[in-house]
Amino acid sequence: MTAYLSIRNLTVTLTGGTPILRNVSLDVVAGQVHGLVGESGAGKSMIGKAVLGTLPRALTISTGEIWLDGVNILTLKPSQRRQRIGAIAALIPQDPLTALNPSKRIGPQITRRLVDILGWSKQVATARALELLAEVQIPDPVRVMRTYPHELSGGMRQRILIASAFAAEPKLIIADEPTTALDVTVQKQILRLISDMQTRHSTALLFVTHDLGVVSKVCDTLSVLYAGKVVEDARMHRFFMRPIHPYSAALLAATPTYTDPTGSLTPVSPKVIKAVEQEIQEHDMRARQ
Amino acid sequence: MMYRINNLQLSLPDMTRKPLLGAAPRIEILKGLTFDLPKGEVLGIVGGSGSGKSTLGRAMLRLLEPTGGNIEFDGTDITHLSENQLRPTRKKFQMIFQDPMSSLNPRRRVGGIIACPLRVNGMDNLGTRVTEALEMVGLPNHFGNRYPHELSGGQRQRVGIARAIALRPDFILADEIVSGLDVSSQAQVLNLLENLVKELGLTLAFISHDLSVIRRLCTRVLVLHQGVIVEEGPTEALFASPRAAYTRQLLNAIPLPNPHQRWA
Numbered sequence: 001m002t003a004y005l006s007i008r009n010l011t012v013t014l015t016g017g018t019p020i021l022r023n024v025s026l027d028v029v030a031g032q033v034h035g036l037v038g039e040s041g042a043g044k045s046m047i048g049k050a051v052l053g054t055l056p057r058a059l060t061i062s063t064g065e066i067w068l069d070g071v072n073i074l075t076l077k078p079s080q081r082r083q084r085i086g087a088i089a090a091l092i093p094q095d096p097l098t099a100l101n102p103s104k105r106i107g108p109q110i111t112r113r114l115v116d117i118l119g120w121s122k123q124v125a126t127a128r129a130l131e132l133l134a135e136v137q138i139p140d141p142v143r144v145m146r147t148y149p150h151e152l153s154g155g156m157r158q159r160i161l162i163a164s165a166f167a168a169e170p171k172l173i174i175a176d177e178p179t180t181a182l183d184v185t186v187q188k189q190i191l192r193l194i195s196d197m198q199t200r201h202s203t204a205l206l207f208v209t210h211d212l213g214v215v216s217k218v219c220d221t222l223s224v225l226y227a228g229k230v231v232e233d234a235r236m237h238r239f240f241m242r243p244i245h246p247y248s249a250a251l252l253a254a255t256p257t258y259t260d261p262t263g264s265l266t267p268v269s270p271k272v273i274k275a276v277e278q279e280i281q282e283h284d285m286r287a288r289q
Numbered sequence: 290m291m292y293r294i295n296n297l298q299l300s301l302p303d304m305t306r307k308p309l310l311g312a313a314p315r316i317e318i319l320k321g322l323t324f325d326l327p328k329g330e331v332l333g334i335v336g337g338s339g340s341g342k343s344t345l346g347r348a349m350l351r352l353l354e355p356t357g358g359n360i361e362f363d364g365t366d367i368t369h370l371s372e373n374q375l376r377p378t379r380k381k382f383q384m385i386f387q388d389p390m391s392s393l394n395p396r397r398r399v400g401g402i403i404a405c406p407l408r409v410n411g412m413d414n415l416g417t418r419v420t421e422a423l424e425m426v427g428l429p430n431h432f433g434n435r436y437p438h439e440l441s442g443g444q445r446q447r448v449g450i451a452r453a454i455a456l457r458p459d460f461i462l463a464d465e466i467v468s469g470l471d472v473s474s475q476a477q478v479l480n481l482l483e484n485l486v487k488e489l490g491l492t493l494a495f496i497s498h499d500l501s502v503i504r505r506l507c508t509r510v511l512v513l514h515q516g517v518i519v520e521e522g523p524t525e526a527l528f529a530s531p532r533a534a535y536t537r538q539l540l541n542a543i544p545l546p547n548p549h550q551r552w553a
Contacts, residue, residue, distance in 0.1 A: 039471040040442070154338070183337040183498060184542040188552075191544070210471060213544030217552055237548050254472040255546050256479075256501035258528060265476035265505060 003027035003067070004204040005051065005172050010064030011287070012043075012050055012228075020046055020059055022229040022283055030171065031202040033195075035215040035236070037251070038225035044208045046228075048174040051206070053078075053085055069171060086117050090170040092194070094177040096157035100149040107145035110164045118168055132163035136193055155186040159193065166197055173198070176208045191218055212255050216240055224248045226276050229283060247276045291363060291460055291492040292326040292349065298357030299341075299348055318344045320516040321358065326509075328459075331486055331493045333507030333524070335500055335539070340513040342496045346462045349494065350382055351375055363459065380410045383453035387465040389445035393437040399423075400433030403452045410456060422455035425488075426481060443474030447481070454485060464496045479506055500543055504528055512536050 005028040012021040021043050028034040036044040049055045051066055053073075065072045069088060073081050093099040101109055107129060114125035126145075133141035136159040149157060158178060165173055175194060179187040195218050198205045207219055215222055215236065222239060224232040224247065232245040243249040250268040300315040307313035318341050326332050336342045347353045349360060351367055359368040367378060383406075386392035393402055403422055404415045412418065420430050426447040437445055446466055453461050463482070467475040483506055486493055497503055503510055503524070510527045512520040512535065519533040531537045544552060 039473065184500075185337060185538060188542040188544070211544070212472075212546035216546050216548045216550070217544045240546060240548050251472060252546060254476040256472075256476070256499070256505050257545050257547075258501040258504040258540065258543060259545060260504075265479060267476040267480070268473040 002029070004030040004069060005206065006065075006067040007047070007051070008065040008067065010047070010050060010066065011062045012046060012055065012059050013062045015058050015060065019284065019287075020228050021050070022227070022280065023287065024064070024223075024225075024228070024230055026223050026230065026233065028172065028204040028206050029220075030204045031199070032220040033198060033205040033207050033218050035219035035222035036206065036208045036225060037210060037212060037215055037222060039210065039251075041227075042225040043228035044210075044225055045176055047225075048091070048176050048206060048208055051085075051172075052089060052091060052174060053081060086113075087168070088170055089172040089174065090165040090168065092158075092161055092165045092173060092175040092178045095181050096154060096161050097149065097181075099161055100157060102149055105146055105148055106152075106160055110145075110160065110167060113164075114167055128167060129163070132167055133160070135166075135197070136160075136163045138163070154182055155190060158182060158186075158190050162190070162194060162197065166201060166203075169201065170203065172204045172206070174206045174208070177210070178207075179214065180209075180211075187214075194218065212240075212252060213257075224251070227280050229280055231276060231279070245276075246272050290325055290361075291328045291330075292324075293361040294325070294349070294358070295323050295361075296358035297322040297345075297348060297355055297360060299344060299353060300356050315356075318516050319348065319355075322513075322516075322518050323358075324511060324518065324521055326492065326494065328492050329486075329490060330509050331495060331507045333503035333510040334494060334496045334513060335498065335503055335510060336513035337498065337539070339515075341516040342498075342513050343464055345513065346384075346464050346494060346496050350384055350462055380406075380456050381458050382460040382462065383456055383458040385446075385449045385453050385461060385463040385466050388469060389442070389449045390437065393445060393448060395437055397436075398433065399428075399435050399437070399440075399448050402437070402448060403433075403455050406452060406456055412456075418455055419451075422451040425454060425485065426451045441474070442470050443477055446470065446474070446478050450478075450481065450485070454489060454491075457489070458491070460492045460494070462494045462496070465498070466495075467502060468497070468499070475502070482506060500528075500540060512539070 007024055007026050010021055010024045011019060013019050024047060036047060038044050050061060066074055073084060110129040111125035114120045115122055130141045133144060138144050138159055179190050182190060209215060219236050221235050223230045226247055232248045243252055250272045253266045254268055256265055297319055298321055299319040300317045302313035303316045304313050334342045348355050355368055359366055400419050403419045407415050407418055419433060423430055423432060428447055467478050495507055507524050510524050511518055514535045519535045531540060
């Protein structure tokens with residue numbers, strides 16, 4: 001099992017030196033799902049953006065390696081890097097409404113990347129798009145290709161983005177909170193769809209989420225982030241049975257579950273936060289030496 | 290009884306299908322809801338998107354006027370009262386909003402934000418009341434001088450709660466107030482709300498799409514689906530044996546943080 005995506009000691013800083021990601025290392029194996037969890041601002045999405053080369057301009061990668069299919073993409077020239085990433089990786093974004101262009105029909109939005117970047121003919125690309133829309137269980141794909149995003153429900157839009165992500169048979173997909181904007185019943189359908197597609201296509205999937213419930217349903221392995229640092233790396237089952245880091249355990253204790261009749265909820269205690277902040281300070285000190 | 294709601298109906302014009310001349314066709318949003326909300330209860334209102342949960346909340350606060358049925362609040366029929374007639378009742382019910390960033394004025398300090406409804410309702414000792422409200426939500430007094438953007442998400446939501454309780458209302462409507470928060474801040478806000486309900490003897494309606502959160506906080510649950518009540522009852526009974534198929538479907542769809550859950 002070699003990792004398809006391997007991130008080694010990645011540090012990303014804000015102009016001025018404030019670290020956003022601190023020495024992050026993680027592996028995503030082909031055919032497996034790796035979860036990235038943490039509270040907002042922990043840097044989960046930034047890892048995905050660093051891989052895809054879409055970091056905001058104020059952020060720079062100061063050290064580290066990102067190995068994608070055996071090549072450290074950070075050593076490539078920008079144009080080569082774009083080409084390489086575009087050919088083998090894809091994104092399923094969080095908000096299906098803002099990710100689709102409201103003034104263009106669905107069809108061209110799926111086929112454009114295939115035609116412009118991968119150089120497919122229009123007919124081949126259209127045929128492929130229709131096939132994928134059927135695969136993500138969209139009824140009447142021919143009609144849907146001609147609709148505008150506002151004519152479709154949130155769940156339908158997210159299906160279209162999933163189809164679009166899988167269109168060029170990517171080896172790596174980064175899903176950034178793909179179900180946060182959806183209702184629980186639709187979320188269940190979409191998660192199952194992403195899982196099925198990922199298994200069928202043996203894609204490596206990096207799954208960003210803040211919902212530990214979702215992690216336990218789709219991920220094989222996961223990393224817990226706090227302030228840009230990986231505090232725990234775990235196989236999924238072990239994590240939920242025996243979380244090792246106190247912060248991981250605290251996150252689990254703060255997650256409400258309807259099956260617990262006492263329903264007691266413990267916010268992450270200041271003691272745990274202090275300990276993890278200390279850990280991060282020590283890490284920063286070492287990094288400066 | 291805090292609320293008696295009888296055959297509540299509400300429809301809104303569908304402007305996307307309005308002909309050039311003449312009235313727009315109406316969309317039925319609430320289709321005849323009947324339920325009572327006793328004093329001191331915490332009612333969870335749950336349902337999928339588009340089920341009418343927020344519309345129901347807004348009708349209960351008379352931010353929307355029902356098109357049929359009636360709403361009785363604390364013994365008064367408020368179904369069709371005019372804005373002027375509603376004035377004295379308004380301060381008895383308050384609302385906490387989903388997104389604290391857009392419901393707190395970014396150009397005013399926290400103290401001013403909390404004092405505003407007090408001033409509108411002609412109260413005195415504003416300073417003391419604001420301090421008291423901040424204390425009750427667990428924020429230090431000097432937070433009164435801060436602007437909303439200087440606070441974290443959880444702190445902003447506490448300010449929203451402080452503004453609502455400062456008037457000492459009888460009833461509070463909380464519309465998806467924890468859905469934008471991380472689990473840890475969510476746990477803090479839920480614990481805070483639970484204590485306030487007990488301390489102040491509040492009646493609370495808590496709109497949420499998250500049944501796990503509802504179970505944690507609410508004493509009664511009302512499940513809405515496409516504008517109809519599919520199930521209503523005490524929380525324990527509803528979770529122990531959900532009667533409606535839609536309730537079971539909602540429960541089964543929740544991913545629990547437990548890899549052994551059967552989620553098929």
